Amino acid sequence: MLVGCSNEVTTTDGMKLVEEGKFTFAASGEYAPFSTTNPDGTMSGFDIEVGEVVAKELGLEPVQKKFKFSSIVEGVKSGRFDAAIASHTITEDRKKNVNFSTPYYYSGPQIFTRPDSKIESLDDLTGKEVAVSKGSTYAKQAEQVTDNVILYDSDVTALEALSQGKHDAVITDFITGKEAIGKGLTIVGKEILGRSEQAIAVAKDNKVLLEKINKALEKLREDGTLKKISEKYFGEDITTLSSE
Missing domain, CATH: 3.40.190.10 (Periplasmic binding protein-like II)
Known part of the structure; x- marks a missing residue:
């Protein structure tokens, strides 16, 4: 033992x-x-x-x-x-x-916003408020362009908050975002930031x-x-x- x-x-x-x-x-x-x-x-x-x-x-x-x-x-x-x-x-x-x-x-990380957002790419997130999950790799990507990174316990809750009008964007796995859209969240996918x-x-x-x-x-x-x-x-x- x-x-x-x-x-x-x-x-x-x-x-x-x-x-x-x-x-x-x-x-x-x-x-x-x-x-x-x-x-x-x-x-x-x-x-x-x-x-x-x-x-x-x-x-x-x-x-x-x-x-x-x-x-x-x-x-x-x-x-x-x-x-x-x-x-x-x-x-x-x-x-x-x-x-x-x-x-x-x-898979791969993707930017998600509300449908009325003009954000399309990582550069567009400069200075914006971006939500990500604690302990994920997405925080570092967000920190490349903004100091205003909000941490959530899960990607799903971050996406729910985005859909409800909070934050400018969320970076998460594109599959997770796709599933959230399929369940009715009012969000859209923007630039995919690579493969993981x-x-x-x-x-x-x-x-x-x-x-x-x-x-x-x-x-x-x-x-x-x-x-x-x-x-x-x-x-x-x-x-x-x-x-x-």
Whole structure:
């Protein structure tokens, strides 16, 4: 039995796990349609289903943990969770604290405004009030052009505030914005600011688990499972580069 920073950690077949026989993964539950919180407190969504099928491939029982997005990476690093399956974009800063799997989906940040806004591009956000989610990569993009960055606990609540007349714009994942528009929010998408790779985060000292997750993801891509889950939530396959 090994002792982690926050929990006892069991080694199984070389994997370090929070709990024997279980795959404990974290998500925010505040990032529809990737993870949302159900009335009974459980989470559902694209990320959650990916976590469940990865656990099955690992031969482990899936255990979902809801946690604030801005603190999830630290939770993985400290051993509170086995992994984060929470739409984390692979960045150099995050790679200093955790290791990442191969990407399980591809996306990209986009500017969203109200329909009457004249904002079209990142340069148009100079000096404007821009809302983003705490702990996301979007804050740094906004900070390139404005000092007036408002932080929310989730992208969805930021978009809801924008739709209600608050702030000048929101920067978030284009899929999240697309889903919000489909649910009736009065917002429109403007410039897409690049492409991002989202992956599963694992503690740096948990290399065997990372290897097994990568093998699981490879199989789930090849047998069409990831594509099927993606099409269920988005109507298209966002799990391969060909969808870009």
